[in-house]
Amino acid sequence: MHCRPSVSGHRFLGFGSFLPMLMLVALFGLTIPGCPSGGSNANEIVIGHFGSMSGSEATFGQSTDNGIKLAIEELNAAGGINGKKVRLITYDDKGDAREAGTAVTRLVTSDKVTAVLGEVASGLSLAGAPICQENGVPMISPSSTNPKVTKIGDMIFRVCFIDPFQGSVCAKFARSEELNASKAAILTDQASPYSVGLQEEFEKAFVELGGTITTKQTYQGGDQDFSAQLTGIRGSEPDVIFIPGYYTDVGNIALQARKLGIQTPMLGGDGWDSSKLGEVAGKALDGCFYSNHYSHEDPNPRVQDYIKKYSAKYKGTPDGLAALGYDAARILFEAMKRSKSLSGADIAAELAKTKDFDGVTGKISIDKDRNAVKPAVMLEMKNGKPAFVSTIQPDK
Amino acid sequence: MADFAQTLMTALAIGSLYALIALGYTMVYGILKFINFAHSDIVVLGAWVSYTLANKILPMLGLNPHNPETPPPLWVGALILLSAMVACGLLGFVIERLAYKPLRRAPRLNVLITAIGVSLLLQNVGQLNYVFGASPQKMPALLPNIDLLRISLPSGDGYRDVVIGLVDVMIFATSAVLMLVLEYLVFRTKLGTAMRAVSFSTDNASLMGIPVDRVVSFTFVLGSSLAAAAGFLYVMKYPGLNQPAHSIWVLLGLKAFVAAVIGGIGNVRGAVLGGFVIAFVEQFGAFYISSNYRDVYVFALLIIILLVRPTGLLGSPVREKV
Amino acid sequence: MTVPDTAPKITSPQSAQPSDSAGKRTSVWSGLWPLAVGIALAAVMHFALPKLIGQYYSRIVMDIGIAMIMAVSLNIVNGMTGQFSIGHAGFMTLGGYTAAMLTYYGSLSIWGTSLKHGGFLGVGEWMFAASCLVGGLVAAGAGYVVGLPSLRLRGDYLAIVTLGFGEILRVVLQQTGKVIDDAEALRAATWSQFFPPPVGGAVGFDGVPKYTDLFWVYTFVTITVVVAYRLKHSSLGRAMISIREDEIASQAMGVNIARNKVLAFVLAAFFAGTAGGLFAHEAGVIVSPKDAGFQRSFDYVIMTVLGGRGSITGVMLAATILTALPEALRDFEQYRLIMYALLLIIMMLVRPQGLFGIHEIWQLWPGRGTRTDQKKA
Incomplete structure (x- = not known):
């Protein structure tokens, strides 16, 4: 195909217009292959978190992320997992299922994370979970309550109630x-x-x-x-x-x-x-x-300690999602400590054995369907603050 | 009976908010012929600026912003409203100069995309933790929480209250005043004549010696301050303030734009009419048919009206120029 | 209708240049070889890319392909015909749900499981390809209905109707029923369970077999691009472009405006529907009511504008950039969308006519004798 000279007087290859195009392509070329964030070395364990850090549900993703980061900080201060420090990679999914799938793919296949935490929304967990399952990477959803999420396979766990x-x-x-x-x-x-x-x-x-x-x-x-x-x-x-x-x-x-x-x-x-x-x-x-999951008034030192640390770090009382993120991360770390290797299958096997874990959000056991079994508490609002009413045990 | 009256009251209050926002869309559209997608973000900004100001001013007066029982004197509300309008007006000016003016001669679709870009920018900057943050906040009460009217009307087998709060009346009154001011400005002043001339034909207006750029800037300032006022009134009515990047704000903007289209875009009175029409359809539809399809009513009405009257209720038919 | 100054007149280089004389003689082959080459390339990509660049980058390449189908098809309406649709994601979602329903419930009733059946080009894959086409047809039907108002409405009025279509679809999809989990439940299901259709409501349609791979995505990309290119250079495409340039003049020349406008809508919706089928069967994706909303539609409108009005290669490049950009910016966390927005504004300011304007990439090659070159010489 060849072209005649343009007769319309339309300038399309002036230097002025070509330059920005070139810049765009350059930016594009530079950023895509250059992502050195992934890969774990011998002294650290990398775990991933995918959540809605922007968009309508940003507050949920950010709370969860805060909880996870707090747990990691504590763990690393206490010497990490058998001497190895834990590093977190968080990717934003904008609350969009396609982005969640891409973020998890990147975590699992490029960054080669040892385990994945996320998502809050069940729809997004359902999008990410099959990728973790397929690649044999354990995933813990802190707060997806839809029963289907853990049915995806034996790598998928949760620490919250189901609907x-x-x-x-x-x-x-x-x-x-x-x-x-x-x-x-x-x-x-x-x-x-x-x-x-x-x-x-x-x-x-x-x-x-x-x-x-x-x-x-x-x-x-x-x-x-x-x-x-x-x-x-x-x-x-x-x-x-x-x-x-x-x-x-x-x-x-x-x-x-x-x-x-x-x-x-x-x-x-x-x-x-x-x-x-x-x-x-x-x-x-x-x-x-x-x-x-818990009452802020619960005298259990685990709860009070957590609330104190969270408020000191993030200036505000934690919401339920932060607590679940915190517990999800800690249950993962406990399993990693017990696990004989850091392979996905070993960690998942240890995760499944979690029993009476003393979490902020209650005593958590993982059942055979990889769901959390834990008591619920009823709270009553009094003067704008929740007050403890009763604890309801799960059916055995 | 009571339920009907209550729904009517709600529709009136919401309708005036829609109308205020729709005015901004319709003015910009009338002059520049593009949908200003960033307009809803100005509303958000107006709301969040009001929130920030209220949290700064109330403690200065020795009041606890978290206590709804101690509202400040009325002038505080007025002051915050004015400051929010000025702040957003300025921002509207800056946005127009930086993002839209260079594209005055470009295809309108480009301006539209730029508007989407500006909208995304405002949302995501607003969402940063050191700007407004990503969690919802509580707007301090600026008006005493009193009911002007609470009457019992028969409903079904009993009596139920119809409530008209001070807030609702204030919303209605403030919007009415602002709309009257705008009406005066557009139809009775020289500037308004210039605006209408530019809207009719930019080229002819500039040939007649009208400073088109200045008129366009002024339109943006005006539309943006009306949006700020809407944002302020919005948080007065709904103190639980959504975070700046919540998609519901865009939906609010879209509905207001639908109001402007239904009324006949470019037509100031049409925007007001459209605002009330969609509020009525939305509220009565949600109450009498099903709340599941609340947004569907609005968009379905839009499609029906456009098919019957392609230029909206008050729009004048477009003559094709050859 | 006034034409903006920057808009080129109808005598742009390639439109002044009907089909090659060589092309005329072997018109069948000239229509088919790009298809054959494209599908062969797709097969090569399918086998080579995952090994070369890994799963993550392959996935981005796949998403780019889907975005290309969406952007190129939307470009038929927005770029070539000069209409303005911002409800394209609605057609995609409709096609996606239709295709997903066919493969999911089809697999359950035939093979008793919703898992992938058969290997590369196996029975399952053909069923998947067929359901993508059916998804496209259903979307095309919707495109016909939505396109009808385009006869009465113009410009932004039409835009807001298409947007309304997407929003209505989003709310309606939220009202759908739960997905029927397995073959037994499906056998036991009563008719009432199929109304409203069991496609998951607000959660989205999960459990759909994951058939989408590079081969199928780029096969459909090839089909879309070839059809769009042939259309652009056919008399039909010329008629559409003439509507964009001047509706009244083109009517005076005997172009059937109503038919062409609706046809553009139907074609675009068809390809969007197939893209939706690919989207719904992609691993790590749950097609959900949210997808029909305005946000995703905006993405595709941005691609067509950035690519240039009617430039197929330009739009393809824009789809590539705008799909990869958010990924490239992922490390910036909460600043990601701020940078995206800024880049978008800057791109619009420096290239208001889009990347390639109305031209294709090869027409921009230096030495092709542009007027700028002549001026410089």
Whole structure:
């Protein structure tokens, strides 16, 4: 194919326009192959974390990352794993499944990490887990609650509850003497798999226990106005409102509900756990309950020590996700210490043997499905602060 | 009855917010003919600047910003509103000069992409931990939390309250004042005439001696300060403030843009009308049909209206120039 | 409709140059050899690349391929016909869900497992390729429906309708049912379980067999590029370009505007649908309702604008750069997207006409006799 001279007077190969193009290509060429961050040497162990460090869910990824970093700092200060220091590589996935898959591929195949921690969101864990499984690298999800995540294979673990457990905990509590509710309204974040999963399990358990659901309303995570949904809930006259959402939304929901004159107690899951919740909602949430992994008031030195260290390092009270990230990392380190080699299979075998691990988020054992078995606690909001109500043991 | 009235009240308050944001879109579109995707980020910035200022000013007055029971005097709110408007107006000016002005003669798609770039930039800078951070924050209460009106209306088998808070009235009133000021500015002043002339035809306007660049800058400043006002009012109503890079802000901006399109883009009154129309559709749809499809109602309405009236409710039909 | 100053007139170099005289004689072969070469290259890449550059970089190359299909197809609407669609990810997601449903439930009912069946070019792979095509067809159907308003709407109005399509699809997909886990459950499933379709709701469609590899991605890239290139140089493509340049003039010349506009939409949506099929079957990807939203659509619009209006190679290069750039910047953690945004703005400011303008890469080669050269000489 050949070209005639342009007749349109269009300049397309002036130096001025070619230069930036050249610069772009150069930048591109320079950055792609040059990624020396990976590879472990003899004296260190590299582990990877993939999480949403930017985007809508950034606060979840960053909290988890903070928790993991705190655990690593402690470990390295105490001499590391059999003399080897641990180094963390964190990759951002923007809360996007494709990016999560790419980030995990890079961690596992280029950086050759020994183990992977992540993700918060179940959808993204489901994207990353098959890659870890295929390459024989153990992966621990700190807080993906969807039952499917650990079904991917024997390399995939988690340290949080799964939806059915927490759903039934909440339903039992709603039916117990404490709340004695027979009619429940549900307000779900329909864009969040966590919220939808918990809602389904709660509904199932609550109906089984003889309760009825008056209305099911939904919102999209991040919505700020819930008036239409709350007006609908008000009209259905429930005894309890179940809100399986994240603290980022629950504060606004509570404020608006009280404004509409809804005095019904609200009930939620571990997504509520953050000091921000009380800050935003203030007294609007008083008399509401949520299930969680631990109570900030727990006198257990493990918990108090962790809260003290976290607040000193990051200036703020840790939320539930940070605690789960911290525990996920520590369970991994314990398994690595016990493991006879640092191969994926050995570590995974030791991870599976985890029993009564004294974590911040409770005594954690890993069951045969590689899920965490641990008690839940119910907390009540009093004066904008969560107070311990009761501990609920998992079914044996 | 009570539920209907309550939904109506909500729709009015939200509608005025949509309208304020839609005005910014419609003015920029009217003059530069491109969707300013960074506009919603100015709203966010207005909200976050208000938050930052409130947390600085309240302690100076000896008040605890975290205690909603002790609201500051009203002038503090007004001061914060004005400062946020000035700050965002300035930013709007800078953005226009640096990012959009060099592209005045480029295809409009390029300006659009640049706008997306500016939007991404603002979001991700805002999300940095030493700027605003990635976690949601609580906006200090600037208004006393009182209900102006709480009446019981029959509903179903009982009575339920209809609540109108001071905040809702303030939102409605402030937006109404701002819209009237804008209406005056656009239709009664020389500057407004210049804006309309540039919007009609940039080339002819500059031939007539209108300083086009200055008018464009002014439009951006005006649109951005209205966005800041919307951001301020937004956090007054919803004190749980989402982080700057949350995708919900872009969706808010898109809905406001939809409002502008439904009303007839480029038309100032149309934007206000559109804002209320989509708020009504959204709220009543969510209440009476299903909250699952709240966003669907808005976009479906948009498609229907555009098919019936391709230039929006108040838009004038475009004549094709050959 | 006014044409911006920088927009070239219709007599751009290659449009002043219809098909080669040599090409005319062997028109069948001239249409087929690029396909054959492309597919052969895809096969070579498939076997060689993972060994040469490792899994991670191969994966990026694969993502680049999918982005290329998306960008090149969107370029038919945005670049060639001069329409403005920002809902392209919606078509991709629709195609992806359709294809995933076919292979997933197909595999379950035929082989009793949702795992990959057969090796390279085995039965499973052909089923996968076929379902990508069906995904493309379904997306094309949606493209027809969304393209219809383009007859009444122009410019940004159309843009906002396409965007609305993506957002509506996102919300509707969130309402879908749970994925049916295994063959037994599928056999026991009642009809009501298929309405709404069991494709995972908010979590996304997990468990889809992972068929996508370099061979299939670049085979589809080849098909897309060849079709786009042939289209650009056919009378149909010329008609589309004339719509972009001046709608009224082109109507006066007897171009059927309505038909061409809708056809552009349908074609673009078809390829986006196949890209969606590839996307949904990629390892480490869960196709989810979020994918239909505006954010992903923006990515592809950016690629077409950066590449240049109607320049196929330019858009391919832009797809490469914009897919690889976030990866290259990954080490910058939270500054990554800031740098991405800055680079985007700078690129728009220094190359407002896109990387190659309306030209293809070989037309930029020095010594090809451009006017600039003549001026300098």
